[in-house]
Amino acid sequence: MTRNVLLAGIVGSTAYGLAGPDSDVDRLGVFAAPTEAFHGLTPPEETKVTSKPDTTIHEAAKYARLALGGNPTVSELMWLPDDLFEVRTPLGEELIGIRSAFLSAKRVRDAYLGYATQQFRRLEARGDGSFSADTRRRTAKHARHLLRLCHQGLRLYATGELEIRLANPQRFVDFGERVASGDIELARAWMADYESRFDAARSVLPVEPDRAAVEAWLLRVRHAHLDANVRRRFLGVPVDGPA
Template identity: 30%
Template sequence: MGVVPDLDRGRRFLAAHPPPGRVLLLAVTGSHNYGFSSPDSDLDLKGIHVAPTERLLGLGRPAEAHDRLEVFDGQECDLTTNEVGRAMSLMLKGNGNMLERIFSPFQLVDTPEIPAMRVLAQGSLSQACFGHYAGYFQGMQREHTRATPRAKSLLYTYRVALTGVHLLRTGEVEAHLPTLAERYGLAEVEELIAIKAEGAEKQALTPAEDERFRAAWPRLEQMLRDAKEGSPLPERPQNRDAVERWLIDLRRHELLGA
């Protein structure tokens, strides 16, 4: 389901707005990765870059994030890359935004660091991710109820909760909502995706539709709590030392070129 993202457009946008350092990873996230994009969906580009090591040795510190948002070749492109030190710190804290970009199937650059980062990310998975997904789920519920009820924001509540449930239960980062909904028996998601696909990115819901689909929120919240209680993942990441060694080696390589 959903529209296939234009990876070439994403690469051109990156070339037009490069971050202040070598790009290690750049992925399509957002509704294209979640399986419910519309023809007018924006292109969410999230990545990781490494600042030149010299920038870390002086009095100043390089910016931790690089952001660009504009309409490019007829499509809104939203680019954010994080400096690798910040990215690894967030990963160890169970930040789902960082985990999802690392494991996204839609990668725009090919670097030798991607396999290593995926190994480190897999080894870092822990119950710490519960805070991210539970908090994000609550935040998306508030966002949905504050404005005109839309299919997109309601789909986000399902997606966030089910990604968290699946990660806590299986140790797998899966952001594709149709796959998750089928696995966890939420057949109504297919109908909700169809409503969005037949309309537009900001397709509104009728009051009856909104009430019917929101009825799943208590179940999703309970599923998250149950997944946390029964999770086989460790309470905290077990590979902090390995992540630090890799980061030091990376910075040394960037400085010395060998």
């Protein structure tokens, strides 16, 4: 088990309300490596991935870099409904408290439309719908996530709030089934429509994220995970003396 987990919860289809009977439960988290580990020859591991359960945990600095880049998958952890969090420490609460500091208009637009375009390219590569049942299921999944990314991204861009639990999940399920039945043009039309909506929307987000706020949080993480004996040596205090 990963030590020093700061924040962790259930993400993905379960969080959105799009999970089916065969869907995996995906978990995402942030952990803090011991501060002294960054000063040796071998840097600490930045990402730990396990299966059964499917869990990805990023070290705090990597998590911050990914979130500052607008990564939708990483960012959603900070916006989960309360009941989906499984670990929530004081430093994790601080991370939730500065979640808006990671946002900027261009990066949100580029990241969400970019991820949606990746889903569309996968759909395009599959042709007219004359494929196996398994491929059809995957096609429906990619289509659902295309529409979800467009929907979430535009809402975040325009309001500064990320909707995780979708208000009308059936809309996305129906869309996925139509596209999986061979209606690739529906997906193309929705992509074009959302690009136009982004162009027309006035974003409430800043031009640049608040890197200073993110850096201050990361420094608090590093201070909190500095071994007491290392801190004493750094301050020139004898190991046996008071901290």
